[in-house]
Amino acid sequence: MSADPRRRIPRTDDLLALEEVQASPLADAAVRAAIDEAQSAARRLEIAPEEVAPRVIAAVSSARPSSLTPVLNATGVIVHTNIGRAPLSPAATQALVDAAGYADVEMDLDSGQRSPHRGLGAKKALLAACPGAEDALVVNNGAAALLLATTALAEGGEVVISRGELIEIGAGFRLPELIESARVDLHEIGATNRTHPADYERALARPNAKAVLKVHPSNFRVEGFTASVSTEQLRPLADETGAALIVDLGSGLLHHDPVLPDEPDIAAEIAAGADVVIASGDKLLGGPQAGILLGRAETIRKLKKHPLARAVRVDKLRLAALEATLTSADVPVREYLHADPDELKARATALASAVGGEVVAHDGRVGGGGAPGFELPGWAVRLPSTLARPLRTGTPSVLGRVHDGACLIDLRCVPPAEDATLIAAVRRAQEP
Structure with a gap:
C-alpha cells in the first residue's frame, strides 16, 4: 500500500x-x-x-486589511444600500485619514482641558448649511436619531402618526417596531391613503399624547384619492397641546433641488415649524452613515441630555467625514444627481465602441429611500446578461443592472476617470 x-x-x-x-x-x-x-x-x-x-x-x-471589496457602481442607482449608499468625497476621505489617529474630538487644545463640545465642527457646518435651524445633533444613524427623538420627547406617552406613514424599509425594518421598542405608544390615525387635520386634532386631545411624528414615505408613493397633513398645518395643532412635532425625512436633502421637485427638504420642514427634523447622512447629503437632527434649541437640548444620547453617540471618524462633506464643493452624490444626460450618452457611446453592445436609454434612480419612483434620464450600454457575474466577481468588481435579459452598464455613478478601467474590466469578462 x-x-x-x-x-x-x-x-x-x-x-x-x-x-x-x-x-x-x-x-x-x-x-x-x-x-x-x-x-x-x-x-x-x-x-x-x-x-x-x-x-x-x-x-x-x-490579503487586504478589510474583506470589503471596492465596487464600480454601474447600476444607475446613486444611493445604493447594498454597496454602501453614498460614496465619500475626496475631502471626506482625507478627513477620515486625518482623524484616524489621535484627534482633538473632545479636547480644547488651547486650554489643555476636556471640551464639552464634541463634534463642534460638524455641528457648525450643519448650521451653516441650514441656517434656519437653531441647533444640531449627530448620532450614529437615522434609526438611532428617530429612536432618540421619540424617546426623549414622548417617553411614557403617545406618539401620533398617520397610518399612511407606518413604513417598512429594506431588510424588513419597520419604523413602528423601532419606536415601540422605547417606552412610548404609537397612536395610529387616519387611513392608508387619507389623513386629515381633524384626525390629528382628536388624537392630540387625548391626555397622554406627547408628540406628533410625520414620516417621509421613503421608498413608495401613494397616488390617486389621497390626503395628508403638512408640517405647516400640524404646527398650530401641536402648539395647542404642547406636543412635540417630529419630522423624519430620511433622505437628507438640505435644500430644495429642482432636479427632485417633489422631494421634501430639511430647510423647508424647519421653516414650516418642525421642532426637530431627522435625516440620514449617507443618502442625498452624500456623507458617512449618521443620524442628523436639526431644529429648535430647546428640543435639541432635551435630546442631548437624555441618557440614550450616549448610547447612540457618533464616532470621531464620521464626525470628521460629515464636516468635510458639508464644507466641500466636490460631493459625488450631488455630481451623479445632476449628471448631464448628453455627457452620459457620449461616455456610453465610447464604451460601446470599445466593448460592443447597444447604447439604450436608461433612467437612473436616487435609491436609498429618496425620491421614490422619480426617474433621472440617462443612458446605458446593453450587454449580454452572462457578463453580469464575471463583472461582479472580477477585479475591479463592476456591478451592472440585470434587467430584461441583459446586463446594463450605466455610467452615471462611475467617475469619468474610471472609464478606461471599466472598459478593461468588460473586456476581461468577455474573454472565453
Whole structure:
C-alpha cells in the first residue's frame, strides 16, 4: 500500500517560518487562519500537500486589511444600500485619514482641558448649511436619531402618526417596531391613503399624547384619492397641546433641488415649524452613515441630555467625514444627481465602441429611500446578461443592472476617470 499523502502536509511551525509569511503585515490570528485553511484543504485531498505552502504564501501576500471589496457602481442607482449608499468625497476621505489617529474630538487644545463640545465642527457646518435651524445633533444613524427623538420627547406617552406613514424599509425594518421598542405608544390615525387635520386634532386631545411624528414615505408613493397633513398645518395643532412635532425625512436633502421637485427638504420642514427634523447622512447629503437632527434649541437640548444620547453617540471618524462633506464643493452624490444626460450618452457611446453592445436609454434612480419612483434620464450600454457575474466577481468588481435579459452598464455613478478601467474590466469578462 502507498503511504497516505496527508503525511506530507507541512507542519504549522514550518509554514510560520516561511520568509513570505514572516514578512506579512497580517496579525498572527489571520496568518494562522490562512495556514489552517490550506492544511484543511490538503487533509480533504482537495489539494496536494506540495500546494499548501504556495497557497499560504498567496493568501498572506494578497490579503487586504478589510474583506470589503471596492465596487464600480454601474447600476444607475446613486444611493445604493447594498454597496454602501453614498460614496465619500475626496475631502471626506482625507478627513477620515486625518482623524484616524489621535484627534482633538473632545479636547480644547488651547486650554489643555476636556471640551464639552464634541463634534463642534460638524455641528457648525450643519448650521451653516441650514441656517434656519437653531441647533444640531449627530448620532450614529437615522434609526438611532428617530429612536432618540421619540424617546426623549414622548417617553411614557403617545406618539401620533398617520397610518399612511407606518413604513417598512429594506431588510424588513419597520419604523413602528423601532419606536415601540422605547417606552412610548404609537397612536395610529387616519387611513392608508387619507389623513386629515381633524384626525390629528382628536388624537392630540387625548391626555397622554406627547408628540406628533410625520414620516417621509421613503421608498413608495401613494397616488390617486389621497390626503395628508403638512408640517405647516400640524404646527398650530401641536402648539395647542404642547406636543412635540417630529419630522423624519430620511433622505437628507438640505435644500430644495429642482432636479427632485417633489422631494421634501430639511430647510423647508424647519421653516414650516418642525421642532426637530431627522435625516440620514449617507443618502442625498452624500456623507458617512449618521443620524442628523436639526431644529429648535430647546428640543435639541432635551435630546442631548437624555441618557440614550450616549448610547447612540457618533464616532470621531464620521464626525470628521460629515464636516468635510458639508464644507466641500466636490460631493459625488450631488455630481451623479445632476449628471448631464448628453455627457452620459457620449461616455456610453465610447464604451460601446470599445466593448460592443447597444447604447439604450436608461433612467437612473436616487435609491436609498429618496425620491421614490422619480426617474433621472440617462443612458446605458446593453450587454449580454452572462457578463453580469464575471463583472461582479472580477477585479475591479463592476456591478451592472440585470434587467430584461441583459446586463446594463450605466455610467452615471462611475467617475469619468474610471472609464478606461471599466472598459478593461468588460473586456476581461468577455474573454472565453
